[in-house]
Amino acid sequence: MPGILLGDEFPNFEADTTVGRIKFHDFLGSSWGILFSHPRDFTPVCTTELACAAKLTDEFKKRGVKMIALSIDSVEDHKAWSKDVMSVSSAADKDLPFPIIADDKRELSVKLGMLDPDERDKDGMPLTARCVFVVGPDKKLKLSILYPATTGRNFDELLRVIDSLQLTAQKKVATPVDWKPGDKVMVIPSLSEAEAANLFPNGVTTKEAAGFTRSRDFATSETSGNTRS
Structure with a gap:
């Protein structure tokens, strides 16, 4: 990934999210973390992805992993879209169990190499690709995967690689x-x-x-x- 390599300390960025402003390292605490981006709110593939992540929240928690999502949409859009996500996940009466970062100025996306040059909005600006960063308790990057905007991820595979990372770390x-x-x-x-x-x-x-x-x-x-x- 441009900007950050395996073994590098993950940037301790500050960002606005659906649960307020966070500082990334403080958000993680002593936990493992998975930061994953999606191209746009209110789009079908992204909705299925976050709905799947919401369904698997307990599995990530069992592994001591905190999840946080990101796209170039605003906090207001994230909050409104979260209702659609939870409806698809068959839990419309519950809140999305993890925050979403608002990167509407694309500053963090550029810093972390998350933009997809082939997918653009109506103004010709690049959208975020489907990036996955797994960060260890030591705040170092343990795994990175980059999917194009057109390909949805397999969250069962993300659980599998986290199991491998945690085992091989111990x-x-x-x-x-x-x-x-x-x-x-x-x-x-x-x-x-x-x-x-x-x-x-x-x-x-x-x-x-x-x-x-x-x-x-x-x-x-x-x-x-x-x-x-």
Whole structure:
């Protein structure tokens, strides 16, 4: 992403939102955070996305993740549109469970590289793309994904990558293709045999694989679900 790379400290910006003015780091506190932008309020794809995010709020909370959305619309538009979002989410009697940032001057969108040059409003100004930033409790960028305005996101996939990020932040492991919680994982190659034995007392299973040096052999644990690579 232009302006911020993985491992960089995420900017501690101030912004007006549907819950008042916030300072981003204070908003996050000690939590993980997911900041996601959408092109425009009152549009069909964006409405389905935020409705899905609203339905999954409890799943994000279980993981200690605070959500916050953003687009170039005003706070007033956000508040009015939120009613449509909650109606689509089948919870019309409830408020949107996360705030939306108003970036009507596009200052934050430019700073974070969130604009889609191919999607423009009636005045020819670029709209925000469908960006996703996952920020850790240390306020550093852990993951970024950029979708064009024409492609809606998969929020189940966002939950999956957060599960992976949180696991790998706590354990010296990596997650393989299509990994889901409960699946086998891989011990990082830099871990020595002694360290692996200490961290994973249930043991690991090493597998020889063509094209890999011995230090990168795959290994799985039958009891703990750990895999050495």
